[in-house]
């Protein structure tokens with residue numbers, strides 16, 4: 001009987017460990033970023049700090065500045081779709097870099 005109690009306790013601890021490994025800072029602001037590989041400092045840093053929501057905010061802010069160079073810039077200029085996966089158009093990354101994105 002004692003052994004069974006110990007077993008329950010151990011599996012309880014393992015459960016807590018598993019649960020807490022999913023609640024790190026990256027998911028604190030919601031879902032993680034979807035792009036498997038992040039090549040920009042801007043998005044990579046934002047994703048690490050606050051998940052996809054932070055990346056979205058960072059992009060919005062960055063786009064505001066980039067609009068000074070290209071007034072008709074829109075999320076759809078570089079992304080073929082928006083939430084939840086934000087896939088890039090073939091030239092999305094190139095445009096980002098051309099506009100001074102890092």
Ligand code: HEC
Pocket residue numbers: 032033034035036037038039040041043044052055056059060063073074075076077078079084085086088092093095096099
């Ligand atoms: C000039 C091109 C460009 C524009 C305009 C742009 N993006 Fe992006 N966006 C990118 C690139 C390039 C990446 C990938 C960054 C990387 O690989 O590190 C990205 C990544 C993202 C991501 C991260 C996706 C993920 O889950 O991995 C989000 C969210 C995002 N963009 C939202 C937006 C929103 C919202 C707008 C409009 C306000 C916008 N973007 C406008 C180029 C652009």
